[in-house]
Amino acid sequence: MELSNVFWNASFDELKKGYIQDFDSFTCLLCGEKIEKGIVYPFENKFYEAERFMRVHIECAHVSIFDYLLGMDKKLTGLTEHQKNLLSLFYQGKNDKEIQKELGIGSVSTIRHHRFALKEKERQAKTFLAMMELLKEKDEYAPAFVPVHKTATMIDERYNITQDEQEQLVNKYFSNGVLTKFPQKEKQRLIVLREISNHLKMDYNYDEQELNQILKGFYEDYVLIRRYLVEYGFLDRKSDGSSYWLKK
Template sequence: MENAVMFWSASQDELKQGYIEDEEQYTCLLCGHAIQKGIVYPEEGVLYEAKRYMRIHIEREHVSVFEYLMDLDKKLTGLTDHQNRLLRLFYQGKNDAEVQKEMGIGSASTIRNHRFVLKEKERQAKLFLAMMELLKERDEHAPAFVPLHQKARMVDDRYNVTENEKAAAIKKFFPNGSKDALKSFPPKEKQRLLILQEITNRFENERKYEEKEINRILATVYHDHVLLRRYLIEYGFLDRKPDGSQYWLKK
């Protein structure tokens, strides 16, 4: 889950642009796709340098960083469904009267009040981020938590897991190493989440798999590959076409 680590470790500016940069490449924070520097990339008859091509990748694969973030679970964004819809309409450039008409609520002044509440939420978020940054400098006892998978479903206490707990679970259920077979399927939710997360390392980002390929890979992990496949989809790690003909790691 290297991409989850990058995503949650990114700065505010990096999250806004949707990618991080190092000496050799640009890496998309939304899916992990890397674009090497020093290469010219063709797109519809036009040549682009790496940085611009990363922006094209984000537009093509994710529409925009804003849309990607808005599609995350409400437990991650802290937004209600109502606030989510409001922000989407504001992002589309609609004025208060247009938003009021489309949502069918109150009046234009009601929408203005919603804007005020969202602005207050922004101010609170800025203060909270500053306080947490200051806390990091002093809190020597804070445990290292396992990064959340961005497309996790039903974010709840199951994700309250430390790196030490993850290491212990992997050692218990993969006694011969995480690249070997699974000893048994975890009965507890937290352990199950960690093991499923570890299993995703056997798949490649941005690759589409046929069902028989998925089954073959999962069969090397555990005898009941159908069980693993079902839970990987249920927990939001894998996605698939409606007819089950193709599977891929969920971005």
């Protein structure tokens, strides 16, 4: 299962922890790192059992779950940059006076008002979440949508894709694993690029020549595919183009 699927299917408590537990391992929801159970892991002259080591991994690789979630696209969090800045300062334990001074806005009562507005947003989110959970029990005609990849650079109607639609379009545009035509429509491009990205390795740095060789196996205009993989947030790269990797 794709990491985005695992992430969006995780429970609220699992999202807060940042990992899920399977029969024999713990999996990081943020990058897919797996920690096997029953093994003692050394780190900085200390030893950790598997679940504790997963928390060490999250701290070292992602700073915190809070920071990771806060850094996600606005369309996924519903937060403005101003709200993100406030939440970050609240999370650091700063009081209203310190925050007002640091941001240089309004007065202490202005910060207090922002706190109230965020609590209101929390109440709305809880109510909406409860309604959606209840809706799942009744809406037998709801299609299964493909989860948005967490590193998407722009989230809009292009991501309105059902599982059936993706399967049909993959069959339409690929023949024996080779892309027969690069589609013009944004939504179809997204499906094609996601399918190609699924064949790249996570936690691996490709040099440009190696990546080109792999992409050439999918489509003759590999430069076009490489550019769009970066543009749509599937790949990241060094500024000089010497190294490429799947974004987590």
